[in-house]
Amino acid sequence: MLSTNPLVSALSTSMLASLGTMLGAIAVCASAKISSRHQSPLLGFSAGVMLAASFLSLLIPALNDAGRPSAPDSVSTMTIVAALLAGATAIALFERQLPAKSMREVSKSAVKLTTETSWLLVLAIGLHNIPEGIVVGIGFARDNVDAAYALGVAIGIQNIPEGVAIALAILASSNSRLLAFGVGTLSGLVEPVGAFLGCVAASISAAFVPWAMSFAAGVMLYVVSGTIIPASHSSASRVGSSLAVIAGIATMVLLEASYFPGQ
Numbered sequence: 199m200l201s202t203n204p205l206v207s208a209l210s211t212s213m214l215a216s217l218g219t220m221l222g223a224i225a226v227c228a229s230a231k232i233s234s235r236h237q238s239p240l241l242g243f244s245a246g247v248m249l250a251a252s253f254l255s256l257l258i259p260a261l262n263d264a265g266r267p268s269a270p271d272s273v274s275t276m277t278i279v280a281a282l283l284a285g286a287t288a289i290a291l292f293e294r295q296l297p298a299k300s301m302r303e304v305s306k307s308a309v310k311l312t313t314e315t316s317w318l319l320v321l322a323i324g325l326h327n328i329p330e331g332i333v334v335g336i337g338f339a340r341d342n343v344d345a346a347y348a349l350g351v352a353i354g355i356q357n358i359p360e361g362v363a364i365a366l367a368i369l370a371s372s373n374s375r376l377l378a379f380g381v382g383t384l385s386g387l388v389e390p391v392g393a394f395l396g397c398v399a400a401s402i403s404a405a406f407v408p409w410a411m412s413f414a415a416g417v418m419l420y421v422v423s424g425t426i427i428p429a430s431h432s433s434a435s436r437v438g439s440s441l442a443v444i445a446g447i448a449t450m451v452l453l454e455a456s457y458f459p460g461q
Contacts, residue, residue, distance in 0.1 A: 216386030223359020223382025244363030246446020285416025302433020
């Protein structure tokens with residue numbers, strides 16, 4: 199029986215949605231050893247997934263919120279753009295504090311992300327998952343129950359390729375399937391935190407939600423352009439990697455069209 203308590207419903211739905219990243223991590227860890235030849239297009243696919251998620255799941259919804267007549271005066275296109283730039287700037291400043299290796303350093307002998315840049319990817323997707331949880335929490339808190347459940351299902355499905363992206367990055371830098379599985383699973387567990395924040399925000403102000411979504415988009419776009427795409431194109435199979443990026447984008451577009459046809 200479904201709970202009538204908004205907070206309980208938000209937390210349980212977002213928890214189930216977060217399991218999508220675990221399924222993606224399982225898919226990577228259960229597969230045979232991934233050679234550098236196959237790793238390149240897989241990273242390209244992950245980059246496409248994250249690029250599409252940045253726009254379809256974060257930036258465009260934030261802009262839509264800013265364009266609604268009921269939007270607070272503090273939410274406008276300019277503030278959304280400012281949050282986007284702030285997200286990219288924040289992760290760039292964070293990168294500068296990392297020791298030794300630059301975000302763009304890729305092994306010349308194989309497609310390999312550094313340990314530092316792999317964790318930047320985890321941070322980017324984790325930040326991206328928080329606003330998704332917030333939206334679910336707000337939906338339940340405002341009695342948009344059917345829409346909130348549908349959103350939870352869609353997010354869960356969308357989280358599967360994101361779990362693949364994280365597991366691939368950790369596996370590429372550490373060669374540890376256990377670590378890749380663990381990090382891939384844990385990265386999705388920030389969504390219940392976002393759901394809790396969403397329930398709280400609905401009783402105070404939802405104005406910060408589009409800012410948070412745009413900020414997370416800026417973080418993800420910076421990491422994808424600075425880390426994942428260069429790594430996916432560091433081998434000879436650049437055509438395959440480029441096609442894989444497009445395939446990742448197409449996958450997310452199909453998921454978005456299937457579960458949010460009205461947007």
